[in-house]
Amino acid sequence: MFTPIKNTTVSEKVIEQIKEMLSKGTLNKGDKLPSERQMAERLQVSRTSVREALKELEIMGLIESRQGEGNFIKSNFEDILFEPFSTIFLIKESNAEEILELRKVIEKGAVTLAAQRITDEELEEIKKVLDAAENSDSEDELAKLDVLLHYKIAQASKNFLLQSILNAVSSLIEASIKDIRKNIMVKEQHKDVIKKQHNSIYEALKNHDTETAENAMSNHLDFVNNEMKKSIS
Amino acid sequence: MFTPIKNTTVSEKVIEQIKEMLSKGTLNKGDKLPSERQMAERLQVSRTSVREALKELEIMGLIESRQGEGNFIKSNFEDILFEPFSTIFLIKESNAEEILELRKVIEKGAVTLAAQRITDEELEEIKKVLDAAENSDSEDELAKLDVLLHYKIAQASKNFLLQSILNAVSSLIEASIKDIRKNIMVKEQHKDVIKKQHNSIYEALKNHDTETAENAMSNHLDFVNNEMKKSIS
Structure with missing residues (x-):
């Protein structure tokens, strides 16, 4: 009768929003993401949550962080598998x-x-x-x-x-x-x-x-x- | 002449060790991992580094954490792709x-x-x-x-x-x-x-x-x- 309640963390919600933007085409491959600070402000979440989300998306192979330049949606997905x-x-x-x-x-x-x-x-x-x-x-x-x-x-x-x-x-x-x-x-x-x-x-x-x-x-x-x-x- | 030096974090080194144990067969699918505290002690790294490594391995689909039971090497990889x-x-x-x-x-x-x-x-x-x-x-x-x-x-x-x-x-x-x-x-x-x-x-x-x-x-x-x-x- 009871099904376990999934504990969605704030960083998971951040990931969901980014995925949705990709799906809708608001974000596209190669695009630069706003800075961590800007994202935290717009999403009204902590910078830690944003950082966790970005780290996770990086491990999933969706974004890459370039030293001194910021975070980008990857532009090349040939190696994703x-x-x-x-x-x-x-x-x-x-x-x-x-x-x-x-x-x-x-x-x-x-x-x-x-x-x-x-x-x-x-x-x-x-x-x-x-x-x-x-x-x-x-x-x-x-x-x-x-x-x-x-x-x-x-x-x-x-x-x-x-x-x-x-x-x-x-x-x-x-x-x-x-x-x-x-x-x-x-x-x-x-x-x-x-x-x-x-x-x-x-x-x-x-x-x-x-x-x-x-x-x-x-x-x-x-x-x-x-x-x-x-x-x- | 110079090639960029890769900054290997402590958590990446933890991941390398776990992967090597899998490759050698010291760890196998379904196996329970030691607790975070035990791992930190044996590897002589901080618990934060262990936690980061485990989180990353979870996102990669290699381990799963079961509430109250600890972390396990996954036993089923059918959905990994x-x-x-x-x-x-x-x-x-x-x-x-x-x-x-x-x-x-x-x-x-x-x-x-x-x-x-x-x-x-x-x-x-x-x-x-x-x-x-x-x-x-x-x-x-x-x-x-x-x-x-x-x-x-x-x-x-x-x-x-x-x-x-x-x-x-x-x-x-x-x-x-x-x-x-x-x-x-x-x-x-x-x-x-x-x-x-x-x-x-x-x-x-x-x-x-x-x-x-x-x-x-x-x-x-x-x-x-x-x-x-x-x-x-």
């Missing part, structure tokens, strides 16, 4: 194999949408990355170009959620299975296989052929994941 | 169409893995959900059974990351496009279409047929997403 994904790993609810599986799922989805939506400019940028890889022998550079290629494909999907998940996944792979990408790249025969796979993906994107693009990405990641799993175990 | 996904929405980096796209990507991936890994017990549970839906005319119940069905399929994928993303996505759909699922279910002709689609997915899972399962899920979500988009616009 990294922290929670890291937590899942830390708590051992997931492992490296699951993250490789997730990456395949996300990248297959992203390339399918990209094949429908990619612009000529985006195709050109991807071509440039492939050409740079063609002409490079540096392992470090090849690894970076590989990340960039997959990033640009995800961007071409025009789906921010897929992009954010892929960013988090890539960062986790970099952090947890370090140097593995490099190890895979470095073998001569692998380099050629991967270049061919990348080219197949690019050709399918250029033809706006969703099915071929999905299959090409799937084959590519089966190969890469398989090599990565060998290095993990 | 809801808050960051909500933030992406709040900040308008994404919209309802993107979330429906993401759901399709995730569920196609999940059903493919589920077709490989589903156990007889899990198949039986899914059959029970389908039978209950067959015998129900209540819109509310049908909507709940639908959510349950998709949840159980994701569970059968045995990939916690896919499950967590799907949970966040479902909660967002419930929150942002409320009552839409019910509206779709309520039309007589839709009910039958959806039941047939659900049965096709179930049959493919029973046959461990990954390709048919993926296609059946794809068709189902194309239909549902299409109906949802009509209701959004």
